[in-house]
Amino acid sequence: MKQITAHVFPTANLILQSPLDVFEKESVILRCRAKANTVLKTIKLYKNGKVLEDHTVEIPVGMLTDFHIHQASLKDNGKYHCTGVKEDNELVSSNSVKIEVQELFPRPVLRASSTQPTEGGAVTLTCETQLSPQRPDVQLQFHFFRDRRSLGSGWRSSPEFWIHTIWRENSGSYWCQAQSMNPSVQKQSQRLQIQVKIPVSHPVLTLRAPRAQAVVGDVMELHCEAWRGSPPILYRFYHEDVSLESCSSPSERGGSCNLLLTAEHSGNYFCEADNGQGFQRSNTVSLTVRVPVSQPVLTLSAPRAQAVVGDMMELHCEAWRGSPPILYRFYHEDISLESCSSPSGMGGSCNLLLTAEHSGNYFCEANNGQGAQRSNTVSLTVRGNYKVQHVSPQKRFSWSFLCQSINKKANSSFHWLTNFSLASPDPVPEQLRPPARTPAKRPFNIILLTSYLSFSYSTLSPTWPLMG
DSSP: OOOOBOOOOTTOSEEEEBOSOEETTOOEEEEEEEOTTOOEEEEEEEETTEEEEEEOSOBOTTOEEEEEESSOOGGGOEEEEEEEEETTOOEEEOOOEEEOEEOSSOOOEEEESOSSOBTTOOEEEEEEOOOOTTOTTOOEEEEEEETTEEEEEEEESOSEEEESSOOGGGOEEEEEEEEETTTTEEEEOOOEEEOOBOOOOOOEEEEEOSSSSOBTTOEEEEEEEOSSOOSOEEEEEEETTEEOGGGOEEESSOEEEEEEOOGGGOEEEEEEEESSSOOEEOOOEEEOOBOOOOOOEEEEEOSSSSOBTTOEEEEEEEOSSOOSOEEEEEEETTEEOGGGOEEESSOEEEEEEOOGGGOEEEEEEEESSSOOEEOOOEEEOOBOOEEEEEEEEOSTTOEEEEEEESSTTOOOOBEEEETTEESOSSOBOSEEOOSSOOOTTOOBOEEEEEEETTEEEEEEOOOBOOOO
């Protein structure tokens, strides 16, 4: 109960006394005191002009009348005065006093060192309030809560509470209470949400293509996912350490990005996951984008402009575009030259020792597993490699000739013709005289028929004119 002080009004019949300071929950005494030699029959107390209490008893001279306000609060604020009725029914009135009930301490505010702490870290809670300096002897106590659960051992003198290691399950609504013992004042803070953040785990990058081997033109999906971590998580994708900006986006269940593949998309990829608690990087994943082969070009290279039997000819097939290895196959009249097929990255080649049978059409194919491409057709004519040599004149109308194969390995048989008519039905030696006398001024021609195995072909040697 607070000590009563009052101003003294010597001429007043009644004096109302009150404490100078009134704080919440305190008991307050308002004392209405009559002047000496003044006898009052009744005394009334007024608040803001309205009667609060009526005493109808006779009060001896000099007696005190106390009015009590129990556990003062803001509703007790106002102007107070008292009145009395003397024995002669004269009404007397006291001075007015103003009562303003003050807060002993304001409502506390709960603060946290972090409202989004990282799992495994420490958090400090502080229940902040300020005791009135006019009541330095009052002691405050504090109590901390999460949701409906008390933290620690209950009331404590320290306004701080330490959570040394906070876990995901410690997320929730926190609040505190502050109280004084005398007078008994208790106040509660607003609730404070604390969301424990879980750092992202090591993300996993997955490349998803429509086939086992990615090909130019395919749409490939890059998917990055961290199996643990508080959302939202920002996923970023990288190709050869260069960020794919169009692919970066926040997500809760993994991030994805689609790429229309070109040859330039071959290389190494990785992704990053970041939720503000530190980023994590995935392992590197390599991608090879296969480039289908372009139409190959077939080139026939012989030692002379006109290929002849016995020449060594090179067939070269090359596709200017396509991922290695490329398998090149060569064809003669739609029949594969099996001995010439081989994988290569810089074009394929094949050498042929020409015979007459090698005349015809050639093409090649290039294939790297993404579909074969065929070259244009190239035609080849192989000429016979023979010559007729004038050996020596005999008689006036008789000559000796030599029809000789330059390729000594050729197994040849010969027939002689005059003016493209067969002169002898049977094969003859390669060196002989013409079969008959030749009239003057008539050219004499030789044709050679050569058989290889089961194939027959004919090649005309150069003509040698004979003039009579």
